[in-house]
Each structure stands twice: as C-alpha cells, then as structure tokens.
Amino acid sequence: MNTTGARRETLIQFAAVIGFFVLWQVGAATGWVNRDIFASPADLGRIAITQLSGGALFVHIGVSLLRVLAGFAIGAGLAVFVGLAMGSSERIRVILNPIVEILRPIPPLAWIPLAIIWFGIEESSKVFLIAVTAFFPVVVNTYKGVAGIDRTLLRAARSFDVPASRMLTRVALPAAMPDITTGLRIGWSLSFAVLVAAEMIAANSGLGFLITDAMNQGRFDVVVFGIVLIGSISVATDAIWRKVIDRYLLFWHRGIEAAGG
C-alpha cells in the first residue's frame, strides 16, 4: 500500500472510532442507552480521572501486563524451541506431533483448576496458564514455518558449507520468521484474553479482578470502563508488537501485512 493510501485508511479508522463514541454518548444523553447499566463515554472519562488519580489502576494494569509478559516469554520461548526441533527433525516431529495435537484444542481456561492445585492462587498459576495459552499457536506456526522452508534455500546454505549444527540458527530460524511472528501475535492476543478471564476467577489484582470487584460492588460503570480499557490495551500492545516485528524481526520482508499477519 502507498503512503497516502495508508494515511487515508488511518484517518478513516480514527473517524470510525470517534464516531462510535459520539453515537454512544448521544444515545446515553437521549436516554436511548440506560446509563445505570451501561455507562456513557463521559462517565468513563470521569471514572478514568478518579481511577488514575488513585493510582490503583496503574497497579492493576502493571500486574496484568507483567503476568502476560512472564507467561508469554516462557510459553512462546519454549514453543519456538520445540517448533524448530519438530520442523527440522522427522523423528522429533513424529514423537511430539500427536501430543501437541491432543493438547492444542483444549481451551486454556480448562487448565485453571489444575493450575490452582499445582501452583496455588498466587502469580505462578496465572503465569502457567499464560504459558500454556501462548505455547500452542507459536509451536504450530514455528513448526509449519520450518517444515515449509524452500528446499533450495537449505541446499544453497549447504553449498556454502554451513555445518549441519548451525543450519537451524543461520538458516531455519530466519527463514521461518514470518510464520513465527504470526504465531507470536496470535499467542499474545490469546494470552491477554485468557489472563483477564483467569483474573476474574481467581485473583486479587489485575484488570480481570478490577471488573469482578466492580461488579461485586454494583459499580457497572466501572465494569464498562474495565472492558474498554482491556480492549484499548490489547490494541496498543498489538501495535507495539507490529512495530517490534517490522523493525527487528521482519525488516527484510515486504512487511507484516504481506506475511499474512
């Protein structure tokens, strides 16, 4: 896409979001939307100011992000490693593939009871849950990426005497990077969604807890605020991911959109 086209698209997207909030505000002001159970944007603005001035909000956001980062780093890191092994060794693939395929379709939330039994209700159970969530999309995409590397690329590397022990890091890893980054982005957004759900079930801090806590206090406006906040943070972190990927991992590529991301 050319720059003017991209800028046009960004403008339209901004206008759409603003238009949505304006409609919502108008609906609330005219009484078409019941403000008791669904706060208006203006209400959210007021809540944001009180929440931000209290400082507790930063703790909730920070705690949630730290949990996702820790779990994601463990799960995705392990997944890249396992995926590379599966993609480059037929024997490892044959052994691990059935196990991955059995565990993969299990909704991550089904692990919550076990996570609590194994790790208690402290941080480690949440980190475990995120690690499990992030693992599968990353392992599958990494494995597919490595298995799908053009054979002549590997032959070219061999014709330049790349030793077998270095093939993985010098050729397979960069060649599979477009697929790996796709897996990372999917893994990240899933991790974030699962974390909020987990925090709603068993936690005393974090964005999920913010929502359940507000619900228990009958503060439905804060519930709506929490929902909008979670959406915004998810969008923002994905945007950061894209920038990081485009700049550091796929700088040699046509860009993340062309990679099917």
Next chain:
Amino acid sequence: MNQAAHKIVIDGVSKQFIAASGNTVEALRDINLTIGENEFVCVVGRSGCGKSTLMNMIAGFLKPSAGSILVDGAQIEGPGKGKGVVFQNLALFPWLTARKNIEFGCKQQGVGDERRARISRELIDLVHLTGFEDKYPFELSGGMQQRVAIARALAIDPLLLLMDEPFGALDEQTRMGMQNELLRIWSSHKKTVIFITHSVAESIVLADRIIVLGANPGHLKKEFKVSLDRPRDRLSPEFVELEAEVQDALD
C-alpha cells in the same frame, strides 16, 4: 586422454529414484562425460531428461546410484567445498542484503572482515550492483537478484560453477542482457562452468561445448563443439545452422 587434464570426470553414472507409487524411476543411464579446466559446458534437454539431476549430483546434493563423479581427481563427498551453485529459483537469503548474501559463503569459511569486504566490493562492482548493495532481495528486480546469485556463488572463488537454468524466469530482453553479463564475468573470472538450460539459442551464445541429453531414461545423446568467436551473432549463418543442428538432436 590423460585423466589429470580433466576438471570433472563423470564415469558410468546412473541414477534411479523410488517414486511415490513405489516404482523405480530411472532418471539417468550410463552418463560418461569429461569436462576440462575453465570449460563452459551447456547441458541442453527437454524437461524430464534428468539434466537437473545430473547437476544435483555434481553439486553433491544427490548421490549417483552407480558410477562415479570426480572433481580434480577426488570423489564428490557432498555439497560445498568450493562447488558454487546458482539455483533455478536463485535461493537468495531474503533476510540478508545483497552484500550480505554475497558475503555469506566467505563468512561460513571464516574469511576475515576486511578481506570479505574487499571481495564483496569487487564483485558488486563486477556485476554492476553498485548503489543496490544494501537492498534486500525483495527490493531488487529479477535481473538484479540474478546478479546477486551469481556474485554470491563467485565470492567463494569456486572450483566450478554450476548453474541450473538461472535465466529461465527472465523476460527475453533481460535474459539476453544476462547472458552477455555472464560471459563478461566469466572472461574476467575464468571458471569451469556447467550451465543447464532448455534454450538452444542460449546454449550456443554461451558454451564452448553443448551436451544434448535425451529422455526416458536420461542419456547422453549428442555433443557439439562451438568454435564461433564471442560475442556470437545470433543472426549469423553459422549460428543459425548450428541452432538447427542442436534442435534436430533434441527432437
């Protein structure tokens, strides 16, 4: 003839594959061929005649089912060790710039930074890529990618250069330009070249000698020595006559 004078000696080479159906497919039968030092040999044949199989065996990617291939008197053990290859689909490393692609082989061999930079600078100059050396492959035109691939293979100062239909995907105009480029490069960096193509005209423009392969199974059909002076005029009577002869041998 004295065996030591030959760069490559292909002796009674056959190759069979097991097809997906379980049947054995005979790709090549009893190939005997010698190639001299700095000779430019084109292998011509229809698709399915085993010309790429032959190249892959010389490159060390495949092992002959029978017979032997010697390079400088030694049996081929595997790929690498100075056998430069230019692939049909180029197989440039997309995550490396043109310069880094060209330096890739030297880096694997542990050539020092300074020497590596000098080699790539010379080659970038030779293949006319100055100004594009820091571009990634996707930013380059087909002809430029082609030149990166050739420079990358030359950078390791290979014993021999194997080229598998490298210009097949180019339009006719670019292709003729690349043929001239290749001859210019070859005249300044003398190498033994084995060039696979299905274009008769291309083989006559380039080769010292043309090997025609027949199909089912792939076998040596005929050889032509091309003694026309380079650059060769595609419209000269000698060229046209030879073209008809080679075409005849192909059919």
